[in-house]
Amino acid sequence: MSVQKQALLEVRDLKTRFYTFAGVVNAVDGVSFSVGRGEILGLVGESGGGKSVIGFSILGLIDPPGKVDDGEILFGGVDLRRKSEKELQKIRGKEIAMVFQDPMTSLNPLQTVGEQIDEMLRLHSDLDGKARRARCIEMLSDVGISEAEKRLNNYPHQFSGGMRQRVVIAIAMIAGPQLIIADEPTTALDVTIQSQILKLMKQQVREREASMILITHDLAVVSQMADEIVVLYCGKIVEKGPKQDLISKPAHPYTQGLLGSIPKLHDRQDRLTQIPGTVPDVRNLPQGCNFRERCPFAQARCAEEEPEQHALDAGRSVACHFPLEQELAP
């Protein structure tokens, strides 16, 4: 076993709830994981699992009626939950940057791309106007936009979706953050563009020795990118571990289901419905295992007792009463 890398981010028992009129939503319910320096962590699960909420909780961007109720978010050993809004503003963008899902909507339509990149440097650096401009041009070329100097004066609508996401990545990277949270960064893009963007992100992260939390519902994407994988279901972690092991020998039936839904090339439709049934209503979760109604291996005990997270070998853990036999997989 390799030596455990020093954790850059350690999330402990995070609980984020939304107090809506229709009831309390336990969007994130006791989630713990850590991201090592230089590591890419894949956060996987179907839509509604709480992935985005985890991302926003880390940055302190949960708005009412939502609230981070419990847990610790240790970034470089310091709990971000204890930071003031002012202090968080210095961390957002500079230490921890975020890439959103839809580049069509995450850029301000009324500001030039140059202004939006430059805003990061104005906020997080002491550079003067000229130096900032040079940095912006350099950064824009880095993310693969040609004629960067000219493009600075363009508005978002003058770019294609893939190009916009490159701009968003440039914004995320320019202040030199140690952690990038990428929330479904390629979901809104064409299939052909997706792998380009993923490659770019991986290259940028590795080059800068930064860490990344890659949020996606697509296990195929994480298997391409991540070092570690965390699988989320109904706001809880059902399985986590190093990518290779987890993919080749999934221990949780849900992970296996997700793996079964990885599309063969050119066959992308309906891949999520390959796990039978639907995600239960988070406001009204069943007793016992949340996955029970969709699980082909469910037994009586699953209906009574909620499975606890327990460790397997090789740094893995799973929350299932009857983890899949690991020897089955090659």
Added chain:
Amino acid sequence: MLGYLTKRLIQMTVVLWVVSLIVFMMMSFTGDPVFMVVPIDATDAEIAQARRILGLDQSLFVQYVKFLTSIFEGDFGRSYVFRQPALDLILQRMPATLEMVLVAMALAVVISIPLGVYAGAHPGSRISKTIMAGSLFGISLPGFWVGMMLIYLLAVQWGWFPSSGRGDTVEVFGMRVSLLTADGWTHIILPAVTLSLGTMAILLRITRAGMMEVGRQDYMKFARAKGVAPRDVLFRHGLKNSLIPVVTIFGLQIGDLIAFATITETIFSWPGMGKLLIDSIYRADRPVIVVYLMLVALIFVVINFLVDLLYTLIDPRITLK
């Protein structure tokens, strides 16, 4: 761009022409102005002569052509009452009205936009609810009543402000301006507040609605994720994005302000063109009414044009076609 400007110019001319037609028809079908100019004891011959002098004996078509050509020459005829060129009369009074409208507009913008942004950003808060309740008053209370109340309380009871007139003025480029004297300001503040209340309330509500809509957009959250301070997120990223409807309504409201200026001027005895209009309507002083209507139409058309230009300044995705 040049093509656009030509097109707009033609459009504007057509609109003004239609207005001239409507104004002319209205004037022709509402009473006989000849009795305004002849003495009560005039003989039939005298009346006929007056009619000839005013051109009222000719066919409507000929009258209209004459009317139109003289408009193009800037000649709107003489006021039946003051015996002066009607255009001069209006132009003399116009600065007073514009001044009041301008102050009312400025008040509306300066007060309603920050409040609207705040109320839109914190829709549930108590302050926002207070602001919104206040804006309901602004919309529903009739301007003339508010004006009279202000006069009663602030002018009559407490004597803080004068109740009527324009106060000291200074002449700038041949126009009398009261905004350059302290006395002028004390005179303008009550009528301007009265005039602006409705617009203030509407702008506030539009701004709030826009900000609430914009607040849901990803780029607002993205800006926060960049580390932008909340206030800058609202004003630098949010406000501009909710400005298109605000500008649209504002453009329309300017028309309202000019229209309501007539009432406000009457209440505060403000010597503007609105008061002149009301007086002229009582006296059936046709040329003055015509000048007023045409001028207001012109202002409308120009403001509309400016609003369209403003759109393109706000939003790069909007192009002039």
